[in-house]
Amino acid sequence: MSATYALEMESITKVFPGVRALDDVTLRVKPGTVHALMGENGAGKSTLMKCLFGIYKEDGGTIKLNGEVCHFKDSHDALKRGVSMIHQELSNVPERSVAQNLYLGREPLKSFGIIDHKKMNEDTADLLKRLEIDIKPERRIGSLSISMQQTCEIAKAVSYNSKVVVMDEPTSSLTDNEVAHLFKIIRQLREQNVAIVYISHKMEEIFAIADEVSVMRDGKMIGTYQTEELTNDKLISLMVGRDANLRFPTVSSTIGDVLLKVENLCSPNPRSFQDVSFELRRGEILGIGGLVGAQRTELMEAIFGVRATSSGKISLKGEEISSMSPRKAIEHGMGMITEDRRGSGIFPLMNISSNTSIASLREYLSKLGLLKHKELKQASVRYNEALRTKTPTMETLIQNLSGGNQQKVIISRWLMTLPDILIMDEPTRGIDVGAKFEIYQIMSQLAQQGKAIIMVSSEMPELIGMSHRVMVLCSGRCTGILDKSECSQENIMRLATKFM
Ligand SMILES: Nc1ncnc2c1ncn2[C@@H]1O[C@H](COP(=O)(O)OP(=O)(O)OP(=O)(O)O)[C@@H](O)[C@H]1O
Ligand SMILES: [Mg+2]
Structure with missing residues (x-):
């Protein structure tokens, strides 16, 4: 029997000098769902995900994958276990080709350990075609626009056939069409029973794509909600936890020279x-x-x-x-x-x-x-x-x-x-x-x-x-x-x- 949750992070704590970035945080993500992680800047979203990937070592708590306790040494280790992440910051090698970036550290080899470039390019072409992404595998990745590079990161995450995919603000530099395309890919993944953790500050995206929403504030987990039970205003008040003035100020200036x-x-x-x-x-x-x-x-x-x-x-x-x-x-x-x-x-x-x-x-x-x-x-x-x-x-x-x-x-x-x-x-x-x-x-x-x-x-x-x-x-x-x-x-x- 498969576990109820694809990913469980239980009572995770992480302290940096002067900040308790994560304070007893629990997050549970079901397979085949898009789970939004929301919170103000500095709430701890990226830190929580970096603990999952072994980029940071948590000070306490347990991480379970499919019900089994696990601990990743680094993101490479996580990838091998079917957990991939699209980072808030682009992390590719600009001088290398799209294919080389996608297969970095796991290049197909010919005998004598020589990299099989032909196979690598072919596999990349197949993957990009399957995802309907129109980019040549041989292109130098640094020569692509930021949004295209972002799209390659998404392809890379998908290429590992991961069971858990984390996306940290994946759309910050995408055009509307590209966002629509990304959502199509996300829906495909969801159908294949992948669990997706989705971080974004764009409220309309959350309501468009998320099944569940977990809200963090000041390093603490406030709660997990079904998207249907939330409204825009409710979500905002959960995130900010104070009376925020969310009205546009009247700009009563005098127009001069x-x-x-x-x-x-x-x-x-x-x-x-x-x-x-x-x-x-x-x-x-x-x-x-x-x-x-x-x-x-x-x-x-x-x-x-x-x-x-x-x-x-x-x-x-x-x-x-x-x-x-x-x-x-x-x-x-x-x-x-x-x-x-x-x-x-x-x-x-x-x-x-x-x-x-x-x-x-x-x-x-x-x-x-x-x-x-x-x-x-x-x-x-x-x-x-x-x-x-x-x-x-x-x-x-x-x-x-x-x-x-x-x-x-x-x-x-x-x-x-x-x-x-x-x-x-x-x-x-x-x-x-x-x-x-x-x-x-x-x-x-x-x-x-x-x-x-x-x-x-x-x-x-x-x-x-x-x-x-x-x-x-x-x-x-x-x-x-x-x-x-x-x-x-x-x-x-x-x-x-x-x-x-
Ligand atoms: N390497 C680090 N050293 C010290 N403090 C850190 C480090 N990384 C994160 N922090 C602190 O941990 C807290 C949580 O940061 P985190 O990056 O997780 O926020 P976030 O929720 O992802 O915010 P944003 O929406 O701005 O990306 C912040 O107060 C931040 O300053
Ligand atoms: Mg962040």
């Missing part, structure tokens, strides 16, 4: 943004809508001077800036929170204090040119407190924070520079639901102080709830700028798909 003017901006790449014009005024929050691939990030990077333009003009406070660079942008009071915060924003071996204050050092120099350490530190504490960054101390290395908390530090860094113009690219991706609203509050305050914000977002409620106007891009072109009164999901979608 033009801070940024973009005229007919074109990318040298004909497939990227072309002929984009808009104005951004003091006190304004301008949302940028569009589907993934609409070239929104590319446009923002060009405005910030990271990317070249072939023609068009950018003016800041009435002054035309020729050949924009990030340095010029920052000098003129612009700041940018990038989409890929963990990849491009973090100094892993520095503490939170330094990671927060590094972009503001100039504003904290005394007349004699000395750094005002105390004020600098106080300011970084203030911003991280506002965003509820969960950390034992400000001296903790940023690499020891949970994924979402690392992002909060980077957002604090740019807020602290008090930019006149702040570009925020997908500001709340990977951020828990409570902190999202803290970010909206801060955006609203900035607008009230006469600053201006550009917010690129794929989340409709956020675009509609926060923006004074929404500019929509489709295939690199501006297909319309909607006033607040015209900002509806339908109108945005219509413009976002205009050329499709």
Whole structure:
């Protein structure tokens, strides 16, 4: 007889210096179900899964697989026993091919121990075909887009014929179509009686795919629920466990003079943004809508001077800036929170204090040119407190924070520079639901102080709830700028798909 549970983690405890990351946590997952693991940033979700995979050694508790006590030495060991994981951070070897990455450490061998590349490529091609993933096995994995690489990770997990598959925020960089595809794969796995642990901050995904939901808070397991017995609000209150203000703040700012003017901006790449014009005024929050691939990030990077333009003009406070660079942008009071915060924003071996204050050092120099350490530190504490960054101390290395908390530090860094113009690219991706609203509050305050914000977002409620106007891009072109009164999901979608 097979056991009731595919996976049982019982009374797991894990302590890091200064944090009890897991406190007597029990999780039981049935075969053939999708089991969502929810909780705020730093609640302990990734840590629990890392204990399962032997990446961390738990301080107490037992792990059972199919009713049998087991303990994995490392993720390789886990894979061999039919347990695989798609990590929050990509973990492939960029220089190697897709097939080599899929078969890393278990390459098919010919006699004399030579790797059988032909078989490896054939097997990979079969697997990708079965999963309807259109990628060549020979492609260098590093040359694929992040979302394609993510899809390869998913294929890899499936390729082990695992009985338990853990997915830690698998959709954070997937397009809507890719998410739909992933869900199809997940449903197939479920039919094959695989147990899936699914971690995500996207509520609508949970209601679309999960059978059961376990909620963690501050290292403790709050409970396990059937998805049907939950509503959005109930789930949120279980997660945050406090009165969180989950309403969009009213942005009652005065719209002033033009801070940024973009005229007919074109990318040298004909497939990227072309002929984009808009104005951004003091006190304004301008949302940028569009589907993934609409070239929104590319446009923002060009405005910030990271990317070249072939023609068009950018003016800041009435002054035309020729050949924009990030340095010029920052000098003129612009700041940018990038989409890929963990990849491009973090100094892993520095503490939170330094990671927060590094972009503001100039504003904290005394007349004699000395750094005002105390004020600098106080300011970084203030911003991280506002965003509820969960950390034992400000001296903790940023690499020891949970994924979402690392992002909060980077957002604090740019807020602290008090930019006149702040570009925020997908500001709340990977951020828990409570902190999202803290970010909206801060955006609203900035607008009230006469600053201006550009917010690129794929989340409709956020675009509609926060923006004074929404500019929509489709295939690199501006297909319309909607006033607040015209900002509806339908109108945005219509413009976002205009050329499709
Ligand atoms: N290697 C580590 N050293 C010290 N503390 C750690 C380490 N890894 C995690 N922690 C701490 O353990 C707690 C739980 O972190 P974990 O990464 O499990 O959160 P999470 O629920 O996955 O959050 P997120 O949604 O942000 O990914 C956090 O307070 C974090 O700072
Ligand atoms: Mg995590």
